[in-house]
């Protein structure tokens with residue numbers, strides 16, 4: 179079997195096991211619900227809408243609306259109307275929603291498996307990040323990368339700014355992911 183096929187099968191199996199972990203959460207969530215929560219836990223203020231969640235997950239807006247409504251009913255997220263644009267609703271995780279994400283990320287089987295890799299976990303993360311970037315480019319999709327790595331990020335005498343929106347950014351916001359992220363250079 180060629181390396182690309184072996185890699186595909188490995189990633190497919192890992193993805194399957196992560197979906198099983200999401201289904202085993204006591205909250206009784208489907209994987210898509212868990213993925214929406216992990217996305218919103220990291221999304222910045224330009225990317226915390228239902229449309230951005232749909233684009234990130236690569237699913238239709240109708241399907242995402244149903245998922246977000248369910249998460250709202252379970253008390254895992256809330257929506258706030260944008261004071262500048264009342265048609266826009268910002269989604270954020272409740273304390274319960276954040277606890278679900280924390281359990282998935284740091285207390286699940288993936289965290290335990292990664293701990294067995296030691297320093298190799300960092301190298302693997304770098305390799306997988308490059309693989310993801312190449313895949314996203316192949317699909318013509320958005321990168322949804324971390325703001326600090328975006329070519330629109332500008333440092334001025336007054337602080338950090340987004341060159342796309344011309345709005346100020348806090349240091350904490352540059353650690354979040356963004357639907358308008360543009361990589362510095364192609365992978």
Ligand code: SF4
Pocket residue numbers: 222224323324325326328329330331332339340341342343355356357358359360
């Ligand atoms: S600098 Fe880039 S990643 Fe950051 S908010 Fe602007 S467009 Fe988004």
